[in-house]
Amino acid sequence: MKSRGKLLGQRWWSLGLPSVFLLCLFFFLVGLFGSTLISQQDVQVDSVRPRSRVLESVEEFDALPNGETGEHSLTSISFQVLSWFPRAVYFPNFATEEQCQGIIKMAKAELKPSALALRKGETAENTKGIRTSSGMFISSSEDKTGILDLIEEKIARATMIPRTHGEAFNVLRYEIGQSYHSHYDAFDPSQYGPQKSQRVASFLLYLSDVEEGGETMFPFENGQNMDANYDFRKCIGLKVKPRRGDGLLFYSLFPNGTIDPTSLHGSCPVIRGEKWVATKWIRDQELDE
Ligand SMILES: *[C@@H]1O[C@H](CO)[C@@H](O)[C@H](O)[C@H]1NC(C)=O
Numbered sequence: 001m002k003s004r005g006k007l008l009g010q011r012w013w014s015l016g017l018p019s020v021f022l023l024c025l026f027f028f029l030v031g032l033f034g035s036t037l038i039s040q041q042d043v044q045v046d047s048v049r050p051r052s053r054v055l056e057s058v059e060e061f062d063a064l065p066n067g068e069t070g071e072h073s074l075t076s077i078s079f080q081v082l083s084w085f086p087r088a089v090y091f092p093n094f095a096t097e098e099q100c101q102g103i104i105k106m107a108k109a110e111l112k113p114s115a116l117a118l119r120k121g122e123t124a125e126n127t128k129g130i131r132t133s134s135g136m137f138i139s140s141s142e143d144k145t146g147i148l149d150l151i152e153e154k155i156a157r158a159t160m161i162p163r164t165h166g167e168a169f170n171v172l173r174y175e176i177g178q179s180y181h182s183h184y185d186a187f188d189p190s191q192y193g194p195q196k197s198q199r200v201a202s203f204l205l206y207l208s209d210v211e212e213g214g215e216t217m218f219p220f221e222n223g224q225n226m227d228a229n230y231d232f233r234k235c236i237g238l239k240v241k242p243r244r245g246d247g248l249l250f251y252s253l254f255p256n257g258t259i260d261p262t263s264l265h266g267s268c269p270v271i272r273g274e275k276w277v278a279t280k281w282i283r284d285q286e287l288d289e
Contacts, residue, residue, distance in 0.1 A: 139169070166283070179270070184264055186253060216267060
């Protein structure tokens, strides 16, 4: 038995060693090749969207010591980038249902037909029909319920633009058939004259669902439809369907301060239901309320 064992052992050594060696080499090479492939993929993914990888791992992050004006804990505000041209971001569940209802309640009694900022040569008469909603303005300090204060604070945190840059909320109601033709929120000095300050961005908080129609549209999204033939009443391009409590932020200016032509937007006619929206325009200068 002893000699047989020894013989087997010797055979194993004499026959097996090269095979074991080859097997090891094979797995080593497979491993090496595989890992370089995977790491190449990693590098590609990293270089395309390095930010989202960082942002997605936020749950594993312990809050850092905060500065005097900072916050000691993490906040998660979900968002979806809807478009880069214009820079438009969607925030689901930005406000609660009760907050939305509260804002509608405070606005309802004060509604007046919405006005337009007029360009040279325009009058209330010859611009009739461009904006058919009713609306009112209310600042957070005028709202005794404190709802607008909370919303304004949240907008400031989401945009990192101080709330002193925000105009008063403009609460609008669109009834069936009412709409707002495509327009810019920023004021082009060549059309409106010199401006003391400019609207950088707009934050829309949808206060109601709309059964049909009433979408916020960006007809020039990613440069589409930008020929001279675009009819400003036409509801085309990127359309955002209003959902109660959701927020939409878009920038009217490029980082260099010039107007982004793709930020043209409008409100499609309401077909069924009613649309309520609160808009906050954010300026490049502080405003004194
Ligand atoms: C401002 O930025 C936009 C977008 O990057 C660019 O197309 C435009 O030429 C710039 N304008 C000026 C005056 O720098």
